[in-house]
Amino acid sequence: MQITMMVNGAIVTRDVEPRLLLIHFLRDDLGLTGSHWGCDTSNCGACVVWLDETPVKSCTVLTPMADGRRVLTVEGLARNGQLDPVQEGFAECHGLQCGFCTPGMMMTARWLLDHNPDPSAAEIREAISGQACRCTGYENIVRSIRWAAEQEAAGRADGAPPGAGGSPPGAGGAAPGAAG
Amino acid sequence: MSGAADPRRDGFGSIRRKEDARFIRGKGTYVDDVQLPGMLHGAILRSPLAHARIVSVDTAAAEAHPKVEAVITGQSLAGAGLAWMPTLSQDAQAVLATDKVRFQGQEVAFVVAQDRYSARDALELIHVEYEPLPCVIDAGRALEPGVPVIRDDLPGKTDNHIFDWEAGDKAATDAVFASADVVVSQDMLYPRSHPAPLETCGMVADMDSVTGRLTVWSTSQAPHAHRTLFALVAGLPEHKIRVVSPDLGGGFGNKVPIYPGYICAIVGSMRTGRPVKWVEDRSENLMSTSFARDYHMHGEIAATADGRVLGVRARVLADHGSFNATAQPTRYPAGFFHIFTGSYDLRAAHCQVTAVYTNKAPGGVAYSCSFRITEAVYLVERMMDLLARELGMDPAELRMKNLLRPEQFPYTGPTGWQYDSGDYPRALALAMDIAGYPGLRREQAEKRARGEYMGIGISFFTEGVGAGPRSHMDILGLGMADGATLRVHPTGTAVLGVSCQTQGQGHETTFAQIVAHELGMSPDDVEVVHGDTDRTPFGLGTYGSRSTPVSGAAAVMAARKVRERARIVAGAMLEVSPDDLEWADGRWQVRGDPGQGAGIAEIAMAAHSSLELPPGVEGHLDAEAVYNPPNLTFPFGAYICVTDVDPVTGQVSVRRFIAVDDCGVRINPMIVEGQVHGGLADGIGMALMQVIAFDLDGNCLGGSFMDYLLPTSVECPSWELGQTVTPSPHHPIGAKGIGESATVGSPPAIVNSVLDALAPFGVRHADMPLTPANVWSAVQGRPLRTDLAIP
Numbered sequence: 001m002q003i004t005m006m007v008n009g010a011i012v013t014r015d016v017e018p019r020l021l022l023i024h025f026l027r028d029d030l031g032l033t034g035s036h037w038g039c040d041t042s043n044c045g046a047c048v049v050w051l052d053e054t055p056v057k058s059c060t061v062l063t064p065m066a067d068g069r070r071v072l073t074v075e076g077l078a079r080n081g082q083l084d085p086v087q088e089g090f091a092e093c094h095g096l097q098c099g100f101c102t103p104g105m106m107m108t109a110r111w112l113l114d115h116n117p118d119p120s121a122a123e124i125r126e127a128i129s130g131q132a133c134r135c136t137g138y139e140n141i142v143r144s145i146r147w148a149a150e151q152e153a154a155g156r157a158d159g160a161p162p163g164a165g166g167s168p169p170g171a172g173g174a175a176p177g178a179a180g
Numbered sequence: 181m182s183g184a185a186d187p188r189r190d191g192f193g194s195i196r197r198k199e200d201a202r203f204i205r206g207k208g209t210y211v212d213d214v215q216l217p218g219m220l221h222g223a224i225l226r227s228p229l230a231h232a233r234i235v236s237v238d239t240a241a242a243e244a245h246p247k248v249e250a251v252i253t254g255q256s257l258a259g260a261g262l263a264w265m266p267t268l269s270q271d272a273q274a275v276l277a278t279d280k281v282r283f284q285g286q287e288v289a290f291v292v293a294q295d296r297y298s299a300r301d302a303l304e305l306i307h308v309e310y311e312p313l314p315c316v317i318d319a320g321r322a323l324e325p326g327v328p329v330i331r332d333d334l335p336g337k338t339d340n341h342i343f344d345w346e347a348g349d350k351a352a353t354d355a356v357f358a359s360a361d362v363v364v365s366q367d368m369l370y371p372r373s374h375p376a377p378l379e380t381c382g383m384v385a386d387m388d389s390v391t392g393r394l395t396v397w398s399t400s401q402a403p404h405a406h407r408t409l410f411a412l413v414a415g416l417p418e419h420k421i422r423v424v425s426p427d428l429g430g431g432f433g434n435k436v437p438i439y440p441g442y443i444c445a446i447v448g449s450m451r452t453g454r455p456v457k458w459v460e461d462r463s464e465n466l467m468s469t470s471f472a473r474d475y476h477m478h479g480e481i482a483a484t485a486d487g488r489v490l491g492v493r494a495r496v497l498a499d500h501g502s503f504n505a506t507a508q509p510t511r512y513p514a515g516f517f518h519i520f521t522g523s524y525d526l527r528a529a530h531c532q533v534t535a536v537y538t539n540k541a542p543g544g545v546a547y548s549c550s551f552r553i554t555e556a557v558y559l560v561e562r563m564m565d566l567l568a569r570e571l572g573m574d575p576a577e578l579r580m581k582n583l584l585r586p587e588q589f590p591y592t593g594p595t596g597w598q599y600d601s602g603d604y605p606r607a608l609a610l611a612m613d614i615a616g617y618p619g620l621r622r623e624q625a626e627k628r629a630r631g632e633y634m635g636i637g638i639s640f641f642t643e644g645v646g647a648g649p650r651s652h653m654d655i656l657g658l659g660m661a662d663g664a665t666l667r668v669h670p671t672g673t674a675v676l677g678v679s680c681q682t683q684g685q686g687h688e689t690t691f692a693q694i695v696a697h698e699l700g701m702s703p704d705d706v707e708v709v710h711g712d713t714d715r716t717p718f719g720l721g722t723y724g725s726r727s728t729p730v731s732g733a734a735a736v737m738a739a740r741k742v743r744e745r746a747r748i749v750a751g752a753m754l755e756v757s758p759d760d761l762e763w764a765d766g767r768w769q770v771r772g773d774p775g776q777g778a779g780i781a782e783i784a785m786a787a788h789s790s791l792e793l794p795p796g797v798e799g800h801l802d803a804e805a806v807y808n809p810p811n812l813t814f815p816f817g818a819y820i821c822v823t824d825v826d827p828v829t830g831q832v833s834v835r836r837f838i839a840v841d842d843c844g845v846r847i848n849p850m851i852v853e854g855q856v857h858g859g860l861a862d863g864i865g866m867a868l869m870q871v872i873a874f875d876l877d878g879n880c881l882g883g884s885f886m887d888y889l890l891p892t893s894v895e896c897p898s899w900e901l902g903q904t905v906t907p908s909p910h911h912p913i914g915a916k917g918i919g920e921s922a923t924v925g926s927p928p929a930i931v932n933s934v935l936d937a938l939a940p941f942g943v944r945h946a947d948m949p950l951t952p953a954n955v956w957s958a959v960q961g962r963p964l965r966t967d968l969a970i971p
Contacts, residue, residue: 031215034208036212036429044890087204098428098429098431100378101378102203125894132378132892133893135854138892
């Protein structure tokens with residue numbers, strides 16, 4: 001079947017099997033290998049991407065369910081070559097080791113900071129509790145997200161242009177025509 | 181040598197990781213990210229039964245599937261002599277079953293198809309007729325007369341016995357026990373667990389039929405060892421094999437062995453003439469690849485009435501599953517379990533290990549265990565707590581009284597280990613200080629008085645890591661030395677090739693820092709190459725916390741060779757004798773005239789120029805080294821865990837975890853702390869959540885993340901770390917391994933904490949994992965058997 005969706009701000013149209021999982025569509029058909037597959041059962045969260053405004057586990061989303069909708073992946077987090085503060089935070093605070101869970105963690109972190117710009121450590125832990133990291137023991141992921149929150153707060157205080165540190169494009173863009 | 185040093189001057193310090201630039205952009209390259217033109221996809225048909233004879237395998241319908249390119253069975257592999265492969269423990273393991281299946285999830289057939297989904301579809305078209313056999317699941321019954329013989333493929337095999345092994349002095353230990361005031365004993369299980377890296381195992385195999393060259397991209401922690409083993413197993417010439425281990429999504433030991441899927445992918449590429457990708461799914465990973473632990477232990481400890489520990493004794497029944505595929509130094513079939521004397525000054529010790537086959541997945545040494553030191557530390561640290569309770573002593577006081585003293589190092593223990601360096605009382609005192617230990621005990625007493633149950637658990641561990649000396653450590657005859665090559669370009673930047681393989685440990689940064697430290701460079705100017713056998717020197721890879729102790733030392737030695745070459749060139753540049761130069765401030769300087777000197781970049785350009793060099797000096801600065809460690813390094817630590825336990829629901833909450841680690845000199849303290857954090861989370865998983873259990877029919881009860889529970893951010897507290905630094909005297913920069921310390925040290929602290937909380941209920945011991953159901957049952961006086969579902 002033919003589906004059309006906006007992925008990281010670009011409209012894509014493809015013929016897919018109805019059973020194709022979104023994670024496989026992104027990785028194998030579009031070559032967006034930043035999102036990872038880890039468990040099949042929605043437990044690990046290595047596959048988290050945004051569907052419209054919401055982080056979803058793309059191993060349990062059928063590709064046709066994204067027809068007419070917007071998908072944002074880790075490849076769409078940076079804007080104009082500028083890393084998202086969440087990305088900077090993970091590098092600054094050693095929030096990753098093997099890097100396999102990192103894209104999914106960052107997508108959830110971005111969503112959290114859009115909705116709660118000043119989260120406590122407990123709120124961060126709650127937000128990422130549906131995702132597994134086998135390397136970091138979570139401590140530095142929490143610090144990374146706090147670091148990003150503080151950077152964004154400092155940016156707002158400095159009168160940075162609106163949107164800096166907010167949702168990237170593709171999240172806020174217009175839905176493609178073939179809305180289903 | 182402190183971690184606070186300016187990284188630009190001496191290379192060491194907490195600098196950002198070089199590898200993160202790609203990972204935070206989603207630009208890492210893991211095996212499943214590899215896409216080759218014309219690539220096919222493989223999938224494995226697995227046994228639903230734990231023990232059954234294969235009557236027939238009918239692949240006709242699968243072969244007729246329009247997108248299927250090949251179907252491979254055990255019979256078709258047998259024709260090429262590939263139906264069985266050697267394990268890392270000199271046993272044989274079926275690649276694809278021919279005669280019987282011996283565990284649930286065993287590999288039976290392999291389908292190669294045009295896409296991922298069609299390969300899976302075709303599996304359902306293969307019809308296998310099985311004749312079910314009774315199975316052996318309870319290791320404790322594996323040696324009983326009349327039980328089924330699992331390995332009837334082995335000539336003359338009439339039982340399920342694998343080996344008996346012992347260490348220590350039995351007679352001396354018996355004598356110590358006979359004269360002791362107090363003897364405490366306890367049965368305990370270190371249950372079967374699984375490393376469960378987020379990235380499962382997989383391979384892309386590409387056999388070029390024209391050149392005969394095989395390239396594999398694989399999830400391998402030991403690419404060079406795998407290349408050699410592929411050559412030995414498949415009879416391929418080793419110089420025609422290239423193993424690329426790209427970014428790995430964690431390993432923790434899971435990616436040390438060679439799995440049947442790898443052989444299938446290679447054979448699939450040979451049969452089809454096209455690249456074949458095989459990536460297992462999560463259930464396949466949990467059910468068939470290397471498990472860890474599964475040690476049924478009986479521990480005994482002997483002491484004087486005033487708490488002087490005299491000796492320890494252990495009897496172990498080791499469940500190795502259906503093939504003996506543990507990955508450890510060949511001469512140590514029980515790994516380094518005989519370090520179970522721990523960190524204490526005692527007179528005698530003896531352990532005896534018996535290993536058996538059961539109808540479970542093969543494996544045994546995996547999951548950050550430092551070759552069974554997890555089990556050893558758990559045993560002795562549980563026994564110390566039980567002894568403290570028997571004597572009515574505080575467990576911290578008992579440990580402090582018996583810890584080895586700094587002046588005893590180097591210390592040779594009763595089972596032969598020579599601990600290189602340590603200051604144990606200092607580490608324990610620091611942990612108690614961070615914890616506020618006396619205050620915690622007061623709080624505990626107050627809470628108990630009002631019916632609240634908090635626990636305080638301590639563990640003190642010593643590991644032996646960095647295997648190992650070639651004189652007595654090898655894997656399948658391959659000595660455990662590692663190489664490093666260092667090329668210094670004319671403009672003064674460098675490329676270091678190492679044989680170890682990062683799975684997230686940050687080698688691209690740490691190893692650049694080592695070279696920078698030795699040569700007065702910036703880590704930014706050192707590129708680290710790893711994970712490609714065509715571009716790196718031979719070595720045995722990364723596991724057992726051996727990268728910094730072995731490969732790190734090789735990198736140091738290569739850099740020091742470069743430095744000595746640079747000295748000769750600098751002498752020619754400065755027109756002085758090399759003997760008149762001294763290495764100071766990261767450059768060669770004329771002794772007594774520090775203004776006269778040259779750094780490595782200037783020297784490198786001169787080394788490649790037309791500068792006249794002394795006779796016999798070839799120019800260039802490149803060097804290589806092979807490091808054969810004289811001994812293991814012995815990191816240690818003191819851990820304290822504070823839990824709150826609800827005896828009504830059985831819920832355990834880890835409130836605080838204090839970890840003081842001593843891994844010698846820290847190259848990048850940020851990375852070291854990250855390693856500790858991850859291992860502490862592993863400890864929560866093992867102590868409270870994870871187990872690969874079975875029912876009596878051999879059905880695996882931990883075959884997905886719905887059942888095999890990984891610790892998440894809400895089970896983990898904010899870790900409280902401390903450090904002491906006792907350099908290793910034999911490592912060239914005084915470093916010790918750190919990768920597994922916390923995984924080894926944390927489970928007993930957590931279990932001791934929970935059992936401390938439950939002491940008012942008279943609970944003496946309960947096995948991991950201390951799930952709510954298990955804790956609740958323990959409070960009722962009947963702790964669960966956690967490895968078996970018994971109806």
